[in-house]
Amino acid sequence: MEQQTQQQIEDGGNNQAAGTNNRWAPTPPQLRILKGLYYDKGFKYPTPEQIQEICLHLKQYGQIEDKNVFFWFQNLKARERQKLKEFRNVPVGGSLDLNFGSTSSTSTDRSIDLNFGSRVGYGADGSIMEQRGEYHQEIETLPLFPMHGEDILGNMKTTSEGGSGYGGGSRISLELSLNSYGDADMA
Amino acid sequence: MEQQTQQQIEDGGNNQAAGTNNRWAPTPPQLRILKGLYYDKGFKYPTPEQIQEICLHLKQYGQIEDKNVFFWFQNLKARERQKLKEFRNVPVGGSLDLNFGSTSSTSTDRSIDLNFGSRVGYGADGSIMEQRGEYHQEIETLPLFPMHGEDILGNMKTTSEGGSGYGGGSRISLELSLNSYGDADMA
DNA sequence: GATTTATGAATGAATG
DNA sequence: CATTCATTCATAAATC
Known part of the structure; x- marks a missing residue:
């Protein structure tokens, strides 16, 4: 599911030949409407x-898909925000204290709490991911990775077998049958 | 999504240098395993x-933390779900008022009436990636784009396009302040 | 025609 | 789990 068939978008007379373009480009009317929505409304x-x-x-007004619209809005929002962030610091050396009274307290409180170091409380529904005080775990032979002599990648598990499973864990004996998903490093 | 023409995940064990790369990127083996788990099993x-x-x-196979695995699954699930949902028809009967500069409903800044949407909200990005060769819909009067009878857009699609046209007829009249942004076509 | 820019697309991370 | 933010990759278009 790469950039599938998003071909044949023509702009106002500057379209490319068929087969060479794969990326959606808004036609002028489309752009006008989108901008109208975003800026005007x-x-x-x-x-x-x-x-x-x-x-x-x-x-x-031209070939378009949902995701194009979605990305368009996402990108515009992101880039506007990005520009604002870049301007946070007044580059001028002049002492311009612009205190015009308006307490422009940009309440962009994104309480970033990057405390994701060790354990995280991802559990949203409260069913998973408890806070275990100790990160003690003895998973050697993982049920998820059956030691058939090779793991998913075909690498030999040199680790000890034996299986010191933990009680309570879902003992899913998934054995990956090493299916290439077309995932290779094509540099 | 299996897009392969993108990241150049380089190594398989020497990723994430200090300070330079803070965001985890799955190495090819990692990706393969994760995908194997998700899709295969x-x-x-x-x-x-x-x-x-x-x-x-x-x-x-490279530096990785629990949260990375967690997020990976979460994201994949979410995005797969989105894709499925987006195929459904839009049940909206809501009227997204989209009058740029007309019908002075300019009382509030965001005068869009997006109250109709309960909270359905599913993904909107990766819409339809599958084979959808030729479906094109016969749009008429969309609630989002109220037609006032005039075609301010004036898309000169009938002019010297020289290519496969946009196909659709311009029956929607979306009154945009065309001069608002100056660049409708930056092509 | 190589470099820069603008922007579509992808995805990791985060929030509620 | 749904939605959004942030960062990055990729590439068409513009510039030099």
Whole structure:
């Protein structure tokens, strides 16, 4: 599922030949509409339904898919935010204290708590991932990785067999049958 | 998604240098294992214990933490789900008011009436990647794009396009302030 | 025609 | 689990 068939988008007379383009490019009408939504209406958080609506509508102006609309909004938002961040520091050396009263407290509180070091409380529904005080675990022979002599990659498990399983854990004996998923390093 | 023309994950054990790369990127072996688990074995809901197991095993193929495994599964699940959901028809009957500069409903900044959408909200990105050769829909009056009868967009699609046209007819009249942004076509 | 820029696309990470 | 943010890769288009 790479960049599938998003071909044949034509812009206002500057289209490419068929077969050479794979990346969607908004046609002028599409761009106009999208920008209108974003800037004029301040419409920046379209729900999936709205995305589909928009996409459906934009289809008459050229090939387009939902994900194009989605990405368009995402990228625009991200890049606007990015630009703002870059300007946070006034590059001028002049002492410009612009205290115009407006307590522009940008409440962009993204309480970043990067405390993901060891254990995380990913469990959202409270069913998984408990806080274990000790990171003590004796998984040597993992049930997930059956030691048939080779693991998923075909590498030999040189580790000790024996299986000191832990009680309570789902003992899923998944054996990966090493299916290449087309995942290779194509440099 | 199996996009292969992207990252150049380099090594298999020397990733994430200090300070330069803070974001984990799966090494090819790691990816292969993870995909094998997910797709091959249908293993999509790892418990915390299993996450640790997986992580432990993946460690021999590069730096990795539990949270990486966790996020990987979460993201893949979420995005796969999105894809499926996006195929469904849009049930919206809601009216996303999209009047740029017309119908002065400019009371609030975000005067979009996105209250209709309960909370359905499913993904909107990877829409349809599969074979969808020729489906094109006959849009008419979308609630999102109220037609006022005038075609301000004036897409000169009938002009010297010289290619396969946009296909759709311009029956939607979306009144945009065309001069708002100056660049509708930066091509 | 190689370099830079703009932007579509992908995905890891995070939040609620 | 759904949604959003941040960062990065990839590439068409513009620039030199």
